[in-house]
Amino acid sequence: MSELPRTSREVRLVAVPSGLPRPGDFAVADTPLPAPGDGEVLVRNRFFHVFAALRTLLGGGVEGAPFPPLRPGDTLFGPAVGEVVAAPGDSGVWPGDLVFHWLGWREYAVMAAADCSPLDDALPDPIMHLAQGRTVYGALTRGAKVRPGDTVFVSGGAGSVGSLAGRIARLLGAERVIGSTGSPEKAKRMVAELGYDAAVVRGAGPLTEQLATAAPGGIDVLFDNVGGEELRAAVATARPGARFVLVGALSGQLAESGSGTTAPVELDSYQLIIKRITMLGYSALDDPGVQAEWIDRFGGWARSGALGFPHVRVDGIENGPRALHEMMSGRHLGTVVVSL
């Protein structure tokens, strides 16, 4: 066995940001790396995902949410793909294996073997395992039950989740797919690069009017990653019997002053009744069967070229804090990935 690394660089929270996280709120620190014990693995990370839920965790978290809040001194975490460097004992994982796990934001991670999952070869590129497609696919197939011919509105359609939602809705048969985003530049790119038929822009006039223009016949499905004004506009534009699936609430995180822990929206419950709208909160965490089905379909779509993994790659852990700031500022299309 070759010499194991003794130290690792990692990104830590220095101060809880009061608004959008800025690079100065974090530090890249050297830290001693323990040797893995029996049943543990040492993983060298290759990629990690700068995921949007960090904003909520930085803002103090939310009761009932799947992750604890981050405190000053904590190391950030998030979805990661790495290569096993050492796996003493009989853990069922072997050096050289590529694994998915949740200890991103560090060069090396030591964890129980049970906390990482070896990648199968269904996907043509290991980085694709960072795509948040499980939630998207589950929400569209189980939650909103997208059907051929549907007009689908994806709020936050340029982000990590939304960029996949637009494409997957189309692959499921949607006839017209509309997204929302925060700038006219991204709106243009969504049509040119992400396959949307049209995009509406927050802050560029009433969203309800923009959406009514983009979907003259109304919408059948909302894939909601935002809440707030997007959700209101979707109610106003919904066709009778529309199905809304709620997977994210970025509206609570977009405001400089937002805590990221609530996403208030004023709805008219009379309209929900008259239009027979169904609205449901979805998480793939409740839906264990969806993962295998998603990977199987993603693999097929990816190999045929029907579906890629829209992402932006930032090189070097030292650029992680900047990548987080840029992701939160909505500068990028698709998933923001840091490569090591």
Added chain:
Amino acid sequence: MSELPRTSREVRLVAVPSGLPRPGDFAVADTPLPAPGDGEVLVRNRFFHVFAALRTLLGGGVEGAPFPPLRPGDTLFGPAVGEVVAAPGDSGVWPGDLVFHWLGWREYAVMAAADCSPLDDALPDPIMHLAQGRTVYGALTRGAKVRPGDTVFVSGGAGSVGSLAGRIARLLGAERVIGSTGSPEKAKRMVAELGYDAAVVRGAGPLTEQLATAAPGGIDVLFDNVGGEELRAAVATARPGARFVLVGALSGQLAESGSGTTAPVELDSYQLIIKRITMLGYSALDDPGVQAEWIDRFGGWARSGALGFPHVRVDGIENGPRALHEMMSGRHLGTVVVSL
């Protein structure tokens, strides 16, 4: 054939009420009664239902709603049970038949035979055909899918719809049934007379706290007839996976200044996601199969004594406007029926 009546008294709108309708907003007028033509029927009304949707219709109606708004000079309408007096031609309806139809608020009504439905004898008392149980039963079985052991919250639990919802939820297996209402007196009566385990009171302190006390383990189901603060409290108190069915939006009608055409409510879409809440607008109009099943079950429950028809009876068409004011003021438990 005996002499047919030549005139009928009916209740007309004189002025669009600016808040709660008052008796002076209506007039009881004599009107000439045409003789029924071939394929028409002349019905002498026995009972009609003072139904809550009138408030919305008096307020100008809502686009997409099933009924047109009422204008000054219009005769009110609503669910009614009457006896066929004359049915010339081959209409399939015969003098002496009891029928259900929508031309309440008048002593006699002339209509196409197709616009009335002969009552079957599944229900032990004809007045029971005025119970709004079809919507309630459909909403609880198809919408919220009430299961044995559920804790169910019925907003507006003392009214025509709510008083049935509480009882039917129990018959479907709910373990704990909580209602909301507008006064402590009605809350007491809901427990004593309508079988609720507990009742919370609008305007008697934060509803969320009252509901948390009444349902310490949280709620599984909301049957929502109100919207507004009741809906907010239900979100705050929901258990994971809670099912909300929305059938009415009285909150838009309760305020003196309310137009009755909107029911704004501020929700936190993040909570809907974290708790995986399903919320759906329901109308039995979309669900043709539910009527026969409801009448069958109601008949069985009614004959066994398990379910009655909670109502208040006001005698005489001249007292209709007062009955409407009292219903809107929330003075009564159950359905308000005018008998002729």
